Amino acid sequence: MQKEVVDSMAMKRALTRITYEIIEQNKGIRNVVLVGIKTRGVYIAQRIAERLAQLEAATIPVGELDITAFRDDQPEMADQAPTDYQLTFDVAGKKVILVDDVLFTGRTIRAALDALMGGGRPQSISLAVLVDRGHRELPIRADFIGKNIPTARQERIKVSVTEVDGHDGIEIIN
Amino acid sequence: MADRYLILEDGSAYLGEGFGSPAVSTGEIVFNTSMTGYQEIITNQIYHNQIIAFTQPTIGSYGINHDSYESILPTVKGVVVRDVASISTNRQRRWSLDQYLKQQNIPGISHIDTRHLAKQLRASGPMKASIVDVADAHAFDQLGATVLTNQQVAAVATPKPFPNPGTGLNVVVVDFGLKHGILRELSKRACNVTVLPYTATTEEIINLDPDGVILSTGPGKPQDLPDSVLTMIQNIQSRVPLFAIGLGHELFAMANGAKIMKLSPEHHGANHPIREVITNQIIYASQGQGFAVDPETVDRNKLITTFVDLIDGTIQGLRYRDFPAFSVQFFPDGAPGPTKVRDVFDEFVESMQQARGPVW
Numbered sequence: 001m002q003k004e005v006v007d008s009m010a011m012k013r014a015l016t017r018i019t020y021e022i023i024e025q026n027k028g029i030r031n032v033v034l035v036g037i038k039t040r041g042v043y044i045a046q047r048i049a050e051r052l053a054q055l056e057a058a059t060i061p062v063g064e065l066d067i068t069a070f071r072d073d074q075p076e077m078a079d080q081a082p083t084d085y086q087l088t089f090d091v092a093g094k095k096v097i098l099v100d101d102v103l104f105t106g107r108t109i110r111a112a113l114d115a116l117m118g119g120g121r122p123q124s125i126s127l128a129v130l131v132d133r134g135h136r137e138l139p140i141r142a143d144f145i146g147k148n149i150p151t152a153r154q155e156r157i158k159v160s161v162t163e164v165d166g167h168d169g170i171e172i173i174n
Numbered sequence: 175m176a177d178r179y180l181i182l183e184d185g186s187a188y189l190g191e192g193f194g195s196p197a198v199s200t201g202e203i204v205f206n207t208s209m210t211g212y213q214e215i216i217t218n219q220i221y222h223n224q225i226i227a228f229t230q231p232t233i234g235s236y237g238i239n240h241d242s243y244e245s246i247l248p249t250v251k252g253v254v255v256r257d258v259a260s261i262s263t264n265r266q267r268r269w270s271l272d273q274y275l276k277q278q279n280i281p282g283i284s285h286i287d288t289r290h291l292a293k294q295l296r297a298s299g300p301m302k303a304s305i306v307d308v309a310d311a312h313a314f315d316q317l318g319a320t321v322l323t324n325q326q327v328a329a330v331a332t333p334k335p336f337p338n339p340g341t342g343l344n345v346v347v348v349d350f351g352l353k354h355g356i357l358r359e360l361s362k363r364a365c366n367v368t369v370l371p372y373t374a375t376t377e378e379i380i381n382l383d384p385d386g387v388i389l390s391t392g393p394g395k396p397q398d399l400p401d402s403v404l405t406m407i408q409n410i411q412s413r414v415p416l417f418a419i420g421l422g423h424e425l426f427a428m429a430n431g432a433k434i435m436k437l438s439p440e441h442h443g444a445n446h447p448i449r450e451v452i453t454n455q456i457i458y459a460s461q462g463q464g465f466a467v468d469p470e471t472v473d474r475n476k477l478i479t480t481f482v483d484l485i486d487g488t489i490q491g492l493r494y495r496d497f498p499a500f501s502v503q504f505f506p507d508g509a510p511g512p513t514k515v516r517d518v519f520d521e522f523v524e525s526m527q528q529a530r531g532p533v534w
């Protein structure tokens with residue numbers, strides 16, 4: 001069974017609100033860089049960057065991170081994935097905002113933190129997610145949340161973005 | 175129907191036919207370009223003590239129905255139209271416009287060349303006008319001698335707090351002469367609302383433990399309100415999510431150092447494209463404003479411009495940089511439409527939810 005819990009309008013609003021909150025909490029966008037976690041986190045990061053550019057007339061660097069090699073739960077996939085530093089810019093001294101679609105156990109984010117190391121010492125790292133669905137297994141929390149969606153553990157949350165899936169929306173599948 | 179005259183402060187007179195109440199009345203005349211929504215416009219308290227001239231040629235064709243009031247009692251001083259529809263076939267209709275204006279003791283005048291009138295008012299700006307039986311020197315003397323009040327908010331805002339109970343988030347609405355659309359949109363989102371008079375102090379608001387505060391729409395010039403209102407806004411905006419609309423938006427801007435300027439021509443209609451800056455999307459919204467925030471005086475280190483009118487570049491929305499406090503100049507409740515901008519209320523609700531944190 002599949003149920004849309006967030007439609008494209010609400011998703012657009014959530015991204016808009018996250019963008020304003022990023023400005024609020026960082027007192028502007030000086031030194032801010034966005035790093036999207038593949039696949040959908042990248043597109044979400046790009047949309048936030050577009051919004052920041054509209055408001056502040058400045059370009060924000062957007063990095064892409066493939067965290068497959070850093071996962072602790074899928075060792076068989078780690079062999080063919082990149083393990084070197086992947087970003088095209090240095091994060092030393094920057095305020096890094098990690099962006100992902102869903103925050104669940106927190107293991108993806110831990111892996112992303114590992115993948116970020118090697119790019120210097122950021123001034124800070126914060127986390128923006130479109131959905132926080134609970135069930136954390138690590139002491140990780142998001143700083144910017146599009147939508148809190150309480151879920152059962154066995155349910156799945158599917159975030160769709162136009163760039164990959166042809167439409168925007170968030171669905172619960174069980 | 176009897177011949178009547180619409181006379182203006184500058185000496186011009188228009189011969190027309192009376193409808194509604196036979197009373198003689200005086201107010202500031204403004205023109206409205208909305209194609210539909212005359213009932214919402216007539217009952218909107220932002221037009222307190224004003225005479226509204228509609229440029230849409232036929233007004234009254236769908237009567238008056240009980241879903242479209244924006245206040246309990248309208249306080250406009252007159253309705254000027256090209257042609258008033260005497261019949262209506264709308265299933266929701268309760269009364270005709272003529273009957274309604276008679277009940278409310280508001281004079282109307284039809285057969286006016288509203289296109290000419292609108293051009294004249296566009297050039298001159300709003301001015302005093304009367305609907306009278308005889309356009310003689312005496313009538314013009316009376317009109318010239320009439321002094322219109324600048325205490326419109328005090329006349330239309332609630333003098334006492336009242337509740338609009340709901341089961342959801344706790345919202346305080348500070349009333350400057352609110353339109354019902356604001357309460358309607360909050361009800362749809364299950365908000366538990368308390369409406370306070372515009373004289374409410376910071377303590378009175380905070381003691382209600384609100385999840386968010388709304389500064390309502392209202393009539394008149396924002397500078398005519400006491401400075402205590404600005405102090406209240408400065409205290410509230412950093413403590414709870416704040417959403418300001420119309421007159422509330424102008425006050426929010428003033429509380430953060432911006433100046434308000436007279437707008438000419440004024441915006442009364444729903445035909446202006448408005449750009450939402452953050453997404454670069456174009457929206458339409460119903461507007462009613464005689465004043466605007468002077469863009470030169472907006473402190474960019476404090477406020478972000480969020481909406482811009484593409485016809486004359488006026489600011490249609492602002493947001494504080496450091497906390498969730500934002501405002502729109504237009505009417506986001508879609509009463510009358512366009513309705514797509516009701517989204518802004520969802521944005522407010524989501525800001526309140528975010529400020530509260532997750533419920534698990």
